[in-house]
Amino acid sequence: MSSDPANGQDRILLIELSPSVPNLGRFLVMPRFGLLAIASVLAEKTRYRVKLLFEPYTGPITPEYVAAENPRFVMLNGLTTTSGENEAFVARFRELTRGTVPVIAGGEHASMFPEGARRYSDFIFAHEGDEGVLALLEALEQGDPLTRDSLLSRVHGLHYRGPDGGWKFNAGAARVKEIDYRYDLSVVEGAEQASKRFRTACMPLQTSRGCTYCCSFCSWLTLYGKSGYYVRPIDDVIHDIVHTVEYTGIRDFIVTDNLFAGDPAYAEELAFRLKRAFDGREMKPRLTVLMRADQFADGPGALSDRLIRMLSEAGMANVSLGLESISSTSLLQMNKKADLPMYYLASERLRKHGIGMLATFVAGFDGDRYEDVLNISEFADRFGLFTSQVYARSITTGTVDELLNGQRILHGALDRYKNGHGVWFMPAQMLPSELQHAIFESCFRFHKKGGASRKLALRAFQSIWAGMQPHYEALRRIEREILVPEGIYRESVTGGYMLASKVLNVLYTDEGRYGDFQTRCSRIFLESEPARRTSPVPVMQGNAALMA
Incomplete structure (x- = not known):
C-alpha cells in the first residue's frame, strides 16, 4: 500500500477522546478494543506509521497537536458520548489542515447513528472494520477518481460521499468470520x-x-x-x-x-x-x-x-x-x-x-x-x-x-x-x-x-x-410543560403517573403533531444544557476489578 514519506504523510493517527460527562467506563483507564484492533491491523499489514492516542494515557489531545503531526489519515472512535467532542475537534482540525486530511470514523456511534457521525467524518465504517479498513485505504490512495470511486463502492458497510458530493452507503454487512489481529501495543502512545x-x-x-x-x-x-x-x-x-x-x-x-x-x-x-x-x-x-x-x-x-x-x-x-x-x-x-x-x-x-x-x-x-x-x-x-x-x-x-x-x-x-x-x-x-x-x-x-x-x-x-x-x-x-398537561401521562388511581399509550399512539399517527411534539422536546433538551468545556474527566484511582 502506497504512501509518501517524503513529505511526512505516511502516518495514520487513531484518536480516542474522553467524554465530558462520565460513565462507569471513564473510571477505568482502558482504551476501546476496536481502535486497538484496527491500529494493530494497520501496524502489521500496511507500511504506514501508526500511532494510537488515548487521552487518559497522553493527556489532552488537541487539534493543533494532531495537525502538527501531518498525518495522512485520522481515525476516530465514534463513541456516542464523545460525538460532541469529536465534532468540535474535527471542526478545528479541518480549519488547521484546510480539510485536506481524510477523517475516518468507526465504532458504536458510527454504526448506530451514521447521520450524526457525518458531522465529524468523511468516511464512516458501520459494523466491523478489520478487513474493510485495508480496502478503504487502498481506494483512497488511488489518483484516478473513477478508480477510487469504483473501489469505494465495494467496501462493505462504508458511508462515503460520491462524485456528486452526496452521501452513499454500501449496504450488505459482511461479518468477519476469521478474526485476524494481534495487539501491537507499541503503537499506543503511553502504553x-x-x-x-x-x-x-x-x-x-x-x-x-x-x-x-x-x-x-x-x-x-x-x-x-x-x-x-x-x-x-x-x-x-x-x-x-x-x-x-x-x-x-x-x-x-x-x-x-x-x-x-x-x-x-x-x-x-x-x-x-x-x-x-x-x-x-x-x-x-x-x-x-x-x-x-x-x-x-x-x-x-x-x-x-x-x-x-x-x-x-x-x-x-x-x-x-x-x-x-x-x-x-x-x-x-x-x-x-x-x-x-x-x-x-x-x-x-x-x-x-x-x-x-x-x-x-x-x-x-x-x-x-x-x-x-x-x-x-x-x-x-x-x-x-x-x-x-x-x-x-x-x-x-x-x-x-x-x-x-x-x-x-x-x-x-x-x-x-x-x-x-x-x-x-x-x-x-x-x-x-x-x-x-x-x-x-x-x-x-x-x-x-x-x-x-x-x-x-x-x-x-x-x-x-x-x-x-x-x-x-x-x-x-x-x-411539566408537555407530557402531563397534554395527557400523555395521567395520574393513576394508586398515585403516580402512567403512560397513556392510546394518547401517544394517536399523536404518533399524526405526523405534523408528532413532529411538533418532538421539536419542543428537542428545544428543551438543548435549552437545559449549560456552556461546557471539553477537558477530560479526571480519572478516579482504585482497584480496576472493583470498577469492572
Missing part, C-alpha cells in the same frame, strides 16, 4: 508500563464476536450488522494477554465479548492454554467476563463444574452477569428466557468456585415500577454482588424494541448523556425523570452498604449523577 501510572489500568480483550441469543433490547446485531457467533484463534488471544502483561504491566482484563464461553469446547481449550502460558509466572492475568446466568444453571448450554473450575484456575476472577431485571413481566418482554430461581442457582455455582460476581440490570421495561427499580439494590445485596450496575432501557436503533416502541423515544436528548445511564424514552409505569432518579438511587443504596470496594463505585455513580443533572432537569421540564 508502556501504564500500570505504574494508573492503578485502575486494565485492557480490553476479545475472544469472540456476536451472540447466540437475541434479547429484544440488545444492540449487538445493529453493531455487527448480521447474526453469527465467531471465536478468535486461541493463539491470538494468548498473545494479547501475554503481550499486555509484559509491555504494560497490566494484568486486569475486561473481556468485551457479548457472550463469553458461548462455545464451551473453545472455552475449555482457552482455559487450558492460558493456564499453561502463565505457569511459573508471578504475575498472572485476572479476567472479568460477561456471561448469562443460564450458563451456570442446569439445562442446555450450561457449563460443567469442571469447565468452570478450569476457567477460574486460568484467571477468570469475576463474572458480570446480565441479569437485566427482577421483574418476571420485564424478563418476558426482553425475551430473556430467565427467572429468579435460575439467578440464585448461578450465584451458588459461582461462589462454589470462588468467582466474584457483579451484575447489570436494565430498568424501564413495562413491568418496572419505581419501587421495583429501587428494590434491585436489596436483591443485589442478597445475591452477593460486589457491584450492581443499573442501566436505562434505551430502545436502541435496529432492535425489536425499537420496532415495537420507537414512538416512545424522546428525540433531541444530547449524545453526551447516552452513556447507558441516561433515560430518553417514556416508560409505562412512571415518568421519565422518576426512572432516571430510581436508576441512580438504586445504585446509591447498594453501594452505600459494605466496605471499600463498594465505596469506590459509589463515588463513581455520584460523579455520573452530578454530570447528568442538566439532562434530569430537562426531563422534568418536558414533563
Whole structure:
C-alpha cells in the first residue's frame, strides 16, 4: 500500500477522546478494543506509521497537536458520548489542515447513528472494520477518481460521499468470520508500563464476536450488522494477554465479548492454554467476563463444574452477569428466557468456585415500577454482588424494541448523556425523570452498604449523577410543560403517573403533531444544557476489578 514519506504523510493517527460527562467506563483507564484492533491491523499489514492516542494515557489531545503531526489519515472512535467532542475537534482540525486530511470514523456511534457521525467524518465504517479498513485505504490512495470511486463502492458497510458530493452507503454487512489481529501495543502512545501510572489500568480483550441469543433490547446485531457467533484463534488471544502483561504491566482484563464461553469446547481449550502460558509466572492475568446466568444453571448450554473450575484456575476472577431485571413481566418482554430461581442457582455455582460476581440490570421495561427499580439494590445485596450496575432501557436503533416502541423515544436528548445511564424514552409505569432518579438511587443504596470496594463505585455513580443533572432537569421540564398537561401521562388511581399509550399512539399517527411534539422536546433538551468545556474527566484511582 502506497504512501509518501517524503513529505511526512505516511502516518495514520487513531484518536480516542474522553467524554465530558462520565460513565462507569471513564473510571477505568482502558482504551476501546476496536481502535486497538484496527491500529494493530494497520501496524502489521500496511507500511504506514501508526500511532494510537488515548487521552487518559497522553493527556489532552488537541487539534493543533494532531495537525502538527501531518498525518495522512485520522481515525476516530465514534463513541456516542464523545460525538460532541469529536465534532468540535474535527471542526478545528479541518480549519488547521484546510480539510485536506481524510477523517475516518468507526465504532458504536458510527454504526448506530451514521447521520450524526457525518458531522465529524468523511468516511464512516458501520459494523466491523478489520478487513474493510485495508480496502478503504487502498481506494483512497488511488489518483484516478473513477478508480477510487469504483473501489469505494465495494467496501462493505462504508458511508462515503460520491462524485456528486452526496452521501452513499454500501449496504450488505459482511461479518468477519476469521478474526485476524494481534495487539501491537507499541503503537499506543503511553502504553508502556501504564500500570505504574494508573492503578485502575486494565485492557480490553476479545475472544469472540456476536451472540447466540437475541434479547429484544440488545444492540449487538445493529453493531455487527448480521447474526453469527465467531471465536478468535486461541493463539491470538494468548498473545494479547501475554503481550499486555509484559509491555504494560497490566494484568486486569475486561473481556468485551457479548457472550463469553458461548462455545464451551473453545472455552475449555482457552482455559487450558492460558493456564499453561502463565505457569511459573508471578504475575498472572485476572479476567472479568460477561456471561448469562443460564450458563451456570442446569439445562442446555450450561457449563460443567469442571469447565468452570478450569476457567477460574486460568484467571477468570469475576463474572458480570446480565441479569437485566427482577421483574418476571420485564424478563418476558426482553425475551430473556430467565427467572429468579435460575439467578440464585448461578450465584451458588459461582461462589462454589470462588468467582466474584457483579451484575447489570436494565430498568424501564413495562413491568418496572419505581419501587421495583429501587428494590434491585436489596436483591443485589442478597445475591452477593460486589457491584450492581443499573442501566436505562434505551430502545436502541435496529432492535425489536425499537420496532415495537420507537414512538416512545424522546428525540433531541444530547449524545453526551447516552452513556447507558441516561433515560430518553417514556416508560409505562412512571415518568421519565422518576426512572432516571430510581436508576441512580438504586445504585446509591447498594453501594452505600459494605466496605471499600463498594465505596469506590459509589463515588463513581455520584460523579455520573452530578454530570447528568442538566439532562434530569430537562426531563422534568418536558414533563411539566408537555407530557402531563397534554395527557400523555395521567395520574393513576394508586398515585403516580402512567403512560397513556392510546394518547401517544394517536399523536404518533399524526405526523405534523408528532413532529411538533418532538421539536419542543428537542428545544428543551438543548435549552437545559449549560456552556461546557471539553477537558477530560479526571480519572478516579482504585482497584480496576472493583470498577469492572
